[in-house]
């Protein structure tokens with residue numbers, strides 16, 4: 264019971280911290296989730312093996 268309360272109190276500041284990162288610092292475009300197959304040719308083999316979903320800034324093409 265106590266640990267559940269702790270999780271709720273911590274979730275709000277954590278969300279506030281993550282939010283600004285969804286906008287690109289260069290062109291302010293919105294971070295979008297993208298499937299692996301759509302950017303496969305831009306990935307290294309190690310990255311392909313470890314991750315299935317990626318985040319991309321569609322305006323400037325930065326991938327995370």
Ligand SMILES: [Zn+2]
Pocket residue numbers: 287288289290291292320322323324325
């Ligand atoms: Zn951008």
